Amino acid sequence: MALLDGKTILVTGVLTDHSIAFHVARLAQQEGAQVILTSFGRQLRLTQAIAKRLPAPAPVVELDVTDDAHLAALADAVRVHADHLDGVVHSIGFAPQSVLGGNFLAGQWADVATALQVSAFSLKSLAVAAQPLLSGGGSVVGLTFDASVAWPVYDWMGVAKAAFESTSRYLARDLGPHGIRVNLVAAGPVKTTAAKSIPGFEAVEGGWDERAPLGWDVSDPEPTARAVAALLSDWFPATTGEIVHVDGGVHAMGM
Numbered sequence: 001m002a003l004l005d006g007k008t009i010l011v012t013g014v015l016t017d018h019s020i021a022f023h024v025a026r027l028a029q030q031e032g033a034q035v036i037l038t039s040f041g042r043q044l045r046l047t048q049a050i051a052k053r054l055p056a057p058a059p060v061v062e063l064d065v066t067d068d069a070h071l072a073a074l075a076d077a078v079r080v081h082a083d084h085l086d087g088v089v090h091s092i093g094f095a096p097q098s099v100l101g102g103n104f105l106a107g108q109w110a111d112v113a114t115a116l117q118v119s120a121f122s123l124k125s126l127a128v129a130a131q132p133l134l135s136g137g138g139s140v141v142g143l144t145f146d147a148s149v150a151w152p153v154y155d156w157m158g159v160a161k162a163a164f165e166s167t168s169r170y171l172a173r174d175l176g177p178h179g180i181r182v183n184l185v186a187a188g189p190v191k192t193t194a195a196k197s198i199p200g201f202e203a204v205e206g207g208w209d210e211r212a213p214l215g216w217d218v219s220d221p222e223p224t225a226r227a228v229a230a231l232l233s234d235w236f237p238a239t240t241g242e243i244v245h246v247d248g249g250v251h252a253m254g255m
């Protein structure tokens, strides 16, 4: 029996075939799941095109996590393809350039607010929008970049990730009684559109491989995607509010 046999998983965040979410969707299908994707705006067509590179067809439902109408319509839009969900993957992040790249002190609230809404509050928005479909319980998994420390150039995205991590714990508290687990994977740096859009992110990527006891390949999203698939599976039945580090071990090293 494959890891995700018989499960139906909603995967947000497939933009290119470098997206972490693309590899989550691919692995989920390979492990027996039915996958439904979400995308929005001008990226919708891109996601539809990229979806053709998955092992099996995957419908794409429109969802901008900042759009209340999309959130309200999500459950019905998914029901066109499946009568319930077993898992939801949050693989979404965005911050305006003005609050990234090493100019933390100049950050303005309007741009910080955008980063927080898209990158942190959206975990609550997505989980609540999907909850009617998770009536039999399930697993919500998100992606973070270890927010317990300050990084070069990550700036207000780092603050948004700290809020995201805290949000996951409060969701774990409130959704646990409904049989819904909420966990995060703290990935090391992976070369994706989001990572490339952070000016100077090479400063964070550089040396990761040397610092990681297990080594680290910034062009390999597979270890991260595997951890997401594992958390979506039935093999973490008593784990919620957790952050699993998939970073080659860097988080545990002093130097």
Ligand SMILES: NC(=O)c1ccc[n+]([C@@H]2O[C@H](COP(=O)([O-])OP(=O)(O)OC[C@H]3O[C@@H](n4cnc5c(N)ncnc54)[C@H](O)[C@@H]3O)[C@@H](O)[C@H]2O)c1
Pocket (backbone or CB within 6 Å): 012, 013, 014, 015, 016, 018, 019, 020, 021, 039, 040, 043, 063, 064, 065, 066, 090, 091, 092, 093, 094, 118, 143, 144, 145, 186, 187, 188, 189, 190, 191, 192, 193, 194, 195
């Ligand atoms: N790449 C890394 O180094 C790294 C490391 C740790 C964690 N992460 C996290 O992984 C997740 C996925 O990012 P990625 O690196 O695969 O990059 P990516 O650019 O491929 O994916 C980011 C996704 O966010 C989506 N998005 C942005 N605004 C949205 C909105 N308003 N509504 C819905 N979707 C929206 C985009 O469409 C895109 O698909 C993000 O949360 C990111 O912070 C990335």
